[in-house]
Amino acid sequence: MAKFVIEGGYKLSGEITPQGAKNEALQVLCAVLLTPEKVTISNIPNIIDVNKLIYVLGELGVKVERLSEDTYTFQADEINLDYLESDQFKKDGSSLRGSIMIVGPLLARFGKGYIPRPGGDKIGRRRLDTHFEGFIKLGATFRYNKDEKFYGVEAEYLTGADMLLDEASVTGTANIVMAAVLAKGITTIYNAACEPYIQQLCKMLNSMGAKITGVGSNLLTIEGVNNLKGCTHRVLPDMIEIGSWIGMAAMTKSSITIKNVSWNDLGLIPRIFQKIGINLERRGDDIFIPEQESYEIQNFIDGSILTISDAPWPGFTPDLLSIMLVVATQAKGSVLIHQKMFESRLFFVDKLIDMGAKVILCDPHRATVIGMNHESSLNATTMTSPDIRAGISLLIAALSAKGTSTIYNIEQIDRGYQNIDTRLQAIGAKITRIDA
Structure with a gap:
C-alpha cells in the first residue's frame, strides 16, 4: 500500500494551477x-x-x-x-x-x-x-x-x-x-x-x-x-481543488497564488472562507492568499456561533466541508460544521483529535470545532485516508503539524488530485510518496 510521508511545519510559496474539474x-x-x-x-x-x-x-x-x-x-x-x-x-x-x-x-x-x-x-x-x-x-x-x-x-x-x-x-x-x-x-x-x-x-x-x-x-x-x-x-478548473489550496495556505501560514480559477464559477466558496477569517484577493482570474499569522471566525450578526453547512448549488458544496473543518481547527473562535448529505463523512475527525485538535463530534452529521488560533500546533501522527476529501483534509493537517506524519491508502487522494505530491513539492511542501 503506497503512502505519503509529510514533514510538517513548513511554509509554502509560489503559484499553483488547479487541475480540470x-x-x-x-x-x-x-x-x-x-x-x-x-x-x-x-x-x-x-x-x-x-x-x-x-x-x-x-x-x-x-x-x-x-x-x-x-x-x-x-x-x-x-x-x-x-x-x-x-x-x-x-x-x-x-x-x-x-x-x-x-x-x-x-x-x-x-x-x-x-x-x-x-x-x-x-x-x-x-x-x-x-x-x-x-x-x-x-x-x-x-x-x-x-x-x-x-x-x-x-x-x-x-x-x-x-x-x-x-x-x-x-x-x-x-x-x-x-x-x-x-x-x-x-x-x-x-x-x-x-x-x-x-x-x-x-x-x-x-x-x-x-x-x-x-x-x-x-x-x-x-x-x-x-x-x-x-x-x-x-473542462472548468476544479473548484474543490481551489478550495483545498485556500485551506492549505491558511493552515500553513503561507502566501500562494492560485492561477486561472474561473472565479465566476466559484459561487460561495471565497465568501465562506472569508467567514472563517481567511484573507483572499481576486487578481484578474487568480486568487491571491496572503500570509496570515491568525484568522478569526465571524459569528452571526446576533453573536451566535457560525454554522457552515452544505446545500445544493448555489449553496456551499459538501465536498469542501471536510477541508473547512480542518482549517477551523487553527482559527480563532468556534464553528459548527453541519454535513447534511452524507452520514459518514465526518468520521475522520478522530484522527484530528489524535493530532490535538479540539473537535466535538456531535453526531454523524455535525461537529463543533474550537479553534486553537495557531497557539498550539497539531501533532504529527500516522493515519489512513478513508475517502478523497477526508484524505486531502488529513494531508492539510499533516502539512501544518509538528513532526513527520504518514498517510496510508493514498489511492483515495489520487482518485481526485492529480500528481499532488510533485505539485506541492514545487511550492515548498516536504512530502514524499513511498510505493509499497
Whole structure:
C-alpha cells in the first residue's frame, strides 16, 4: 500500500494551477456516447477516477486518442454493447461511481443501459433512485438483479415528460438530461441540480445540437432531437481543488497564488472562507492568499456561533466541508460544521483529535470545532485516508503539524488530485510518496 510521508511545519510559496474539474469530467466523458462523431475534450485531469472511466469507454468500443497531457478525442461510432453484460464490465463498473452516468446516453442512443452498483467513496448512502425514476418517466423499463446487484433500463424509444426530482442530484440530473436530449418531444426537469458542472454539460450538449434551455436554473427544458454531432469542449478548473489550496495556505501560514480559477464559477466558496477569517484577493482570474499569522471566525450578526453547512448549488458544496473543518481547527473562535448529505463523512475527525485538535463530534452529521488560533500546533501522527476529501483534509493537517506524519491508502487522494505530491513539492511542501 503506497503512502505519503509529510514533514510538517513548513511554509509554502509560489503559484499553483488547479487541475480540470473531476466531477465535470466524469459527466462530459459519458456524453461522448451520444454521438458517432468525434468529440475533443481538453483540461481532463489525470486522476484515477477519470482514467478508469476512460478505460471503460475504451472497452465499450469508443475510439480514444490522447492528443496531449490533458486533451483527448473520443469517437463512439462502433459501440460494443455486449461488453455491458460481461463479467468484466461488472467488475470495471463497480469500482467507479461515475460509471452510473453512462446509462443515460446508452439508453437514449441504443435503447438500453446497464450498470453494476457503483463504488466510490465510503461516505454513506448515495441513492440511485433519482436516476432510474427519471428514466422510467421517459418511458424506460427498469430491472434490478438483487443477487448480482446489477441495474438495467431498456426502451424502444424515449418520450419527453415533465418531472419533479425528489432531490437535486448532480449525477441524477446529468444522467436524465443526457437521456432526454434524444427523446421524442419535450422534457422539463424541475428541482434540477444547477452546479457549474451541469451548466458545462448542458453547454456542451447544446454545442452538439441539443436544445436545452434554463441552463443555470433549477428548471431545465429539453426539446429532443434526432441526433447529435461532435464538438470541442474544455473542462472548468476544479473548484474543490481551489478550495483545498485556500485551506492549505491558511493552515500553513503561507502566501500562494492560485492561477486561472474561473472565479465566476466559484459561487460561495471565497465568501465562506472569508467567514472563517481567511484573507483572499481576486487578481484578474487568480486568487491571491496572503500570509496570515491568525484568522478569526465571524459569528452571526446576533453573536451566535457560525454554522457552515452544505446545500445544493448555489449553496456551499459538501465536498469542501471536510477541508473547512480542518482549517477551523487553527482559527480563532468556534464553528459548527453541519454535513447534511452524507452520514459518514465526518468520521475522520478522530484522527484530528489524535493530532490535538479540539473537535466535538456531535453526531454523524455535525461537529463543533474550537479553534486553537495557531497557539498550539497539531501533532504529527500516522493515519489512513478513508475517502478523497477526508484524505486531502488529513494531508492539510499533516502539512501544518509538528513532526513527520504518514498517510496510508493514498489511492483515495489520487482518485481526485492529480500528481499532488510533485505539485506541492514545487511550492515548498516536504512530502514524499513511498510505493509499497
